Amino acid sequence: MTTVLLLHPGQMGTALGVQVRLGGGRVLWSPEGRGAASGRRAAEGGFEAAGSLREGVAAADVVISVVPPAAAEETAEQVAAAGVPRIYVEGNAISPHRAQRIAALFPPQGFVDGCVIGPPPGDRVSARLYLSGPQDAVEVVGGLFRQSAVEAVALGEAIGAASALKMAYGSFQKTSRALAAVSHALAAHHGVERELVAEAERMAASALAEPGQLPGVASRAWRWAPEMAEVAHALRAANLPADLALAAEDVMHRWDPDKDATGLTLDEVLRHLRDPSGED
Structure with missing residues (x-):
């Protein structure tokens, strides 16, 4: 079972986390610094509290960042300071330049540039998750969403393409x-x-x-x-x-x-x- 640390359970992030769980994955979230709304969404999604961010990063196979664009870099820096994740997915609406700058915080073989197009996925709606980065890491992330309402699409290895x-x-x-x-x-x-x-x-x-x-x-x-x-x-x-x-x-x-x-x-x-x- 693949363990995913979700940063953070907003509307889109929660929907993606639910799809990971439906596919058999385990989803963690860190209550550290989060509000009541995040806690409510995490509970509704069936996510497990990981305690601190450091504990969540240590326990996860994949860390997925889905936050407002302005917080993307700060979130990545916090993760990099907490540990070295096996795979970090930068899933935010940011420019290619910022994606490349964030990628420099992590080992190149474990960084995936991603973007979600479409509404939050659910029973009646689907979304596309486009991924670019090292092939092995992209395949791991794409595998989280097999037989789900998320279609994972590989775009090659160029960081910034997604x-x-x-x-x-x-x-x-x-x-x-x-x-x-x-x-x-x-x-x-x-x-x-x-x-x-x-x-x-x-x-x-x-x-x-x-x-x-x-x-x-x-x-x-x-x-x-x-x-x-x-x-x-x-x-x-x-x-x-x-x-x-x-x-x-x-x-x-x-x-x-x-x-x-x-x-x-x-x-x-x-x-x-x-x-x-x-x-x-």
Whole structure:
């Protein structure tokens, strides 16, 4: 049985951990420095408390990091200080440059660059886990998800390939939603919302034709904004313009007060774009 240390049990990480357990793996988590919400998700996922981070790293065959992008490097440094894991999976939405910098903290044969595309996997939904790094390590990680709702896809041995895919996908996926929100806000300001939606419905399926998604976008924007900063870094490294990603980051920061909010209305979300304080 393969033992996995999950850092940390957020929504996506918990879903991945559950899939590991369904495949016969053992999942640990470290309560050290974590809050009640993490503890609740870990309990619901059936994960075992490992005590300290050092104890978890020592007990695990594979350490998987699925945290907000801004915390990816700090999390990796904490693990490296706690011990040398057999395999460390950097599964966060970060630029290839940051993935390579984090890889330098670990033995090259035991570092896997990963990215998850798709919703948190479960009974009725699936996701793809793209992996790049040493073939033996990639095969071990991919084997954790056989016969699960996660399709593991190997991308070769280049560290940064999986992160680059996430940046390329996220550049469109996240930015297009920010653009849709701005478009709907402008239309609402001039009283032409219905006409905008009617025109969008004549287009191929897009976020612009589904404004009902935007309250959910606003509540998650606190996690997406740092990802846009990573996209900008990746674009600059490829000598491509980063202005759109940086603009999307700015738009998403306007929703910082809506962090994890439930019950938001579309009108509120669009109004907060004009005035993040909500006083407009």
